[in-house]
Amino acid sequence: MSGVRIPTRPTGSGPGEGGAGVLRCRHFDAGECRSCTLIEIPHLEQLAAKEARCRELLPAVPETAWAPAFGGADRGFRNRVKLVVGGSAGRVTLGILGPDRRGVDLRDCRIQAPGIAAVLPAVSRFLDRTGLAPYDVPARRGELKFVHLTMAPEDRGAGGDASGGELMLRFVVRSEAALRALRSRTGELRREFPRAAVISVNLLPEHKAVLEGEREEVLHGETLPMRLGPVTLHLRPRSFFQTNTEAARELYAQVSAWAVEGAPDSVWDLYCGVGGFALHVAHALREAGGQRRARGFRAGPGAPKPTVLGVELGEAAVDSARRSAREAGLDARFTAADATDFALASASRDAPGLLIVNPPRRGIGPVLADWIEGSGVPQLVYSSCNPESLARDLAAMPAYRVREARVFDMFPHTSHLEVAVRLERSA
Template sequence: MSLPHCKYFEAGRCRSCALIETPYEAQLRNKQLRCRDTLPSVPDAAWLPPVRSEDHDFRNKAKLVVGGVAGNVTLGILGPDGRGVDLRDCLIQSSGIRSLIPRLAEFLEATGLEPYDVPKRRGELKFVHVTEAPGGELMLRFVVRSEHALDRLRRGLGELRSVVPNAVVISVNLLPEHKAVLEGDREELLLGSSLSMQLGDIALHLQPQSFFQTNTAVARALYAQAAEWVDRVDPASLWDLYCGVGGFALHCASAPGAPVRDVLGVELSEAAVRSARRSAQEAGIEARFEAADATRFALGAAADTVPNLVIVNPPRRGIGADLAAWLEDSGVHDVIYSSCNPESLARDLAAMPSFEVSEARVFDMFPHTTHLEVAVLLRRR
């Protein structure tokens, strides 16, 4: 696999893909070695071959900083001086997103809105988030500082729709504070409500603040691996904790013609739970979803409601001591743990000595960086 030729990296304008000059095979090998070193309790024979990614056109989501000046914007990242660096030809973005960025820049320039100046703490336009579905449909989110920018974008909706005819969701997020975050709490929908990520027979519905893996092809492989493990274990019941819009739960429900498996997804976001319920209904999948904190839900469960298998897909901090202790003492026989942080995974596994890793696999969601996803199948000893 040949590496993409990145003019931004070579010019020193962007170092986000810190490993882009490292041959891809070496990147994969180093990620596998990192996981083996970080997780020494996993037997060598348990490691499956890593799941590869394309080395370009793999990101389904772009989080673009708006920089420059009114009428002449940049879309990319912030430089060390707090000024915008234009990356509209970044090769890791999907081709659909990459072709859209120049048109978005022209639209924003026509609004006359001032990009937010981080050092001076003034301006209106902060970020544009773009997500592309497998079918080419788009979700656009504009993060702005004030009602003035919201009103201007609302008035320009017709023009924007002509510029981006395949946008099915357009929203504006209000972030008035000077914070190092990507969005605020308030979201105003201008068009549509959700983006359908069609993965085989299952459509996952993403609302503007929903989480989804940034690499669609590798996400498919991750869900398929979890489903294969679940089918092998064949539990009568399972919980998907931190379920988001239901990716694992929906893919791990009963196969057609098989005995019905009792599947429950638990997610803090009520909007994500509504999306998961919609996906289950559309696909004819018998799965339930509840809006609750994963740890509190598990700790509050009665002993007779504990499932045979639990799937966890936590944020980078991991599941934490309380949930790890509950899993250790619960009587749950099998656990699938999907992690974006091998270090927190190792800490959580150390707190669950009754489990051993039966199989493990690296999923290269983020080529050219040190980031990765690793999933393990745990069986009680």
């Protein structure tokens, strides 16, 4: 393993810890929750195993290209939880359903941000007061299905942690009647949760194994501002966001540093979500340009500023990205489209100097990989949450050589990870 950046907080040092960097969890020990499948392994060993797995799965990455993995904190790192409402009317639990389909309360789960743990008792008291019944899965009766809670980092600048920031509170319910019942309590919700930037209700009438439905009614607010150092990203109820704020910040900083090094004239960020890569890169390129000018390197007359364009399927996420760009005064544009269709419809002269892709688990797929292979794009950054699909996509683009790669432990205690690679065109 190459060097591992030490987690920001020492692991295994608190009272009641398992020693040797193991985070103890009473729910895991009692066999109630097995979500953190690797929790009995010290965090640094988990990280080493993730790096080793990436090396094995990604033979296209030369040994020397691996930068030290980013570990981060082993607890309190999750900025978002999606909790099953269990128990009974007036005595709800918030957590998961056990094997007997009864609710297991995970309000004290140690991987969630401290600010989330702090607010959950008030959430369950509120649900108790409504008198609404939790959804009973075997009987297909009841109303309350899930609570989704996202916590923004506290506004302490780049070093801020995830305790006590603003939040987005969403209730997923079965019926219109439950939606109306919660809507009628909007005032109470706002008084009870003064830090809620967004409160909404999602309707999921179907009996199926998904965490939310298509219809969302916003009771209060519009977006949750996630302040990540130089850029504020705006989340709406159904937008994707990386679940580990600290690791996301590091990932965006890493890709921005790669972009500055490559000094591209134009950038595309495909699968841009609410604009995390595009906006951080636009900011970094602007700063780098300013510093070059301050050092006396005069840009030639009419020297073009790098253009940055993000492409994302979700219209709401695109609106959020545009808002963030406006607020930060950044010259980045966003468009709602399928990433592959967008690339295929572009003239070859419009292909960017740097292409960033961050697709869902399935990867970019053969059609987009084929387009990139024939595109002439000189620099490529691929950030992936699935090394298997990344390996497949890289194999379909032999014109590119991996120059740098780095693992980010976005999901400690599970086998999931994020890996980012920087490639250059060699042919």
